[in-house]
Amino acid sequence: MTLLHIDSARKRFGGTTALHDLSLQLQEGEILCLLGPSGSGKTTLLRLVAGLERLDGGSMRLGATVIDAAGGPFLPPEQRQLGMVFQDYALWPHLSALDNVALPLHRLGRDKSREQARAMLADVGLADLADRHPHALSGGQQQRVALARALAVRPRLLLCDEPLSNLDAGLREELRDLIGSVVREHGISALYITHDHREALALADRVGVMAQGRLLQLSSPRALLRQPSTEFVAHFTGAHGPWPAQLRAGRLHAPWGEVCAPPQCKALADGPLCLYLRTTALHLPHARVNQDALLWPVQARVLSHLTVGEHTELRIDLHGVTLRLPVSDDLAPAAGSTVSLRIAAEQTLFYPTMNPTRKTTTEELT
Numbered sequence: 001m002t003l004l005h006i007d008s009a010r011k012r013f014g015g016t017t018a019l020h021d022l023s024l025q026l027q028e029g030e031i032l033c034l035l036g037p038s039g040s041g042k043t044t045l046l047r048l049v050a051g052l053e054r055l056d057g058g059s060m061r062l063g064a065t066v067i068d069a070a071g072g073p074f075l076p077p078e079q080r081q082l083g084m085v086f087q088d089y090a091l092w093p094h095l096s097a098l099d100n101v102a103l104p105l106h107r108l109g110r111d112k113s114r115e116q117a118r119a120m121l122a123d124v125g126l127a128d129l130a131d132r133h134p135h136a137l138s139g140g141q142q143q144r145v146a147l148a149r150a151l152a153v154r155p156r157l158l159l160c161d162e163p164l165s166n167l168d169a170g171l172r173e174e175l176r177d178l179i180g181s182v183v184r185e186h187g188i189s190a191l192y193i194t195h196d197h198r199e200a201l202a203l204a205d206r207v208g209v210m211a212q213g214r215l216l217q218l219s220s221p222r223a224l225l226r227q228p229s230t231e232f233v234a235h236f237t238g239a240h241g242p243w244p245a246q247l248r249a250g251r252l253h254a255p256w257g258e259v260c261a262p263p264q265c266k267a268l269a270d271g272p273l274c275l276y277l278r279t280t281a282l283h284l285p286h287a288r289v290n291q292d293a294l295l296w297p298v299q300a301r302v303l304s305h306l307t308v309g310e311h312t313e314l315r316i317d318l319h320g321v322t323l324r325l326p327v328s329d330d331l332a333p334a335a336g337s338t339v340s341l342r343i344a345a346e347q348t349l350f351y352p353t354m355n356p357t358r359k360t361t362t363e364e365l366t
């Protein structure tokens with residue numbers, strides 16, 4: 001069942017149009033992540049849903065209730081039954097973790113509200129720190145308190161505005177997984193905004209990619225990875241490229257030579273194309289691959305080795321595009337050497353273009 005209906009939402013700030021007639025629907029129990037670069041309109045959309053801004057065009061419904069319609073009804077934020085988690089935790093500094101979580105439950109009375117707050121703090125792994133004040137908690141712990149506070153009121157919808165962006169990389173993953181599991185356990189729907197595609201892909205049931213106030217694609221993480229609808233979406237969700245290519249009579253002329261065009265080119269007209277790929281489509285010499293797969297042999301130049309946490313990565317130059325490839329420690333060819341790779345052709349992505357050397361930018365989307 002649909003919980004949140006956003007229908008042709010438009011928002012202007014002076015001469016800037018922050019949202020251009022954006023429509024989407026969020027289902028009950030769904031975690032929907034909005035992903036996009038800075039200025040794409042993510043926060044504006046979240047603030048409109050929260051009731052902190054008003055629509056200039058279109059409408060929004062929460063269940064059967066119209067919460068905002070341009071020139072029509074507007075439901076104040078406090079009547080929308082929403083929970084919110086922000087980047088900066090927004091805890092009361094003079095209250096303990098327990099009292100921060102219990103405060104919005106005050107209608108239940110002191111004992112009951114504290115009992116529920118304690119249970120919620122236990123759900124986010126903070127049972128032992130309930131009596132600490134925010135200044136005595138780490139950033140990650142403060143964000144757990146903020147999450148517990150937002151969920152304690154059993155909101156119909158949880159709104160998260162880049163909740164992990166002030167935390168270190170390791171902690172971000174841990175808290176991302178906690179948010180996902182606690183939100184799902186409580187059966188709550190969430191609208192979650194981020195500019196980190198890994199975060200969105202790991203957490204969401206569906207991801208919406210935004211640029212310049214428009215929704216470019218709304219898909220499951222799997223569909224988004226396999227079939228990004230535009231070059232911009234491919235690039236923004238971590239695909240590498242572009243490599244210029246030419247399609248001619250079932251053959252592909254790529255920088256690494258003339259090869260058999262993969263099935264996904266069938267729908268495309270002959271002519272210049274931009275080719276993108278994810279590192280999962282690149283196989284090292286000894287990697288096991290499906291023998292029936294169409295593989296293109298390529299040579300890449302090793303630029304350097306990087307140690308990323310417990311993993312080693314090779315920085316390679318593949319026909320003019322630099323990318324990082326995870327490798328095992330025992331396979332670490334020297335910088336300056338050449339490494340033979342195979343590209344899983346069926347996992348490559350193609351976009352028609354008039355000028356195969358250009359990179360899509362957000363400006364071009366307007």
Ligand SMILES: Nc1ncnc2c1ncn2[C@@H]1O[C@H](COP(=O)(O)OP(=O)(O)OP(=O)(O)O)[C@@H](O)[C@H]1O
Pocket residue numbers: 013014016017018036037038039040041042043044045195
């Ligand atoms: N209160 C405001 N007054 C004027 N312009 C605004 C206001 N809020 C947002 N904008 C503009 O609207 C556009 C969308 O901004 P928004 O903050 O929604 O983007 P965002 O995707 O959330 O970016 P970020 O990731 O940097 O927060 C931007 O051009 C921004 O400058």
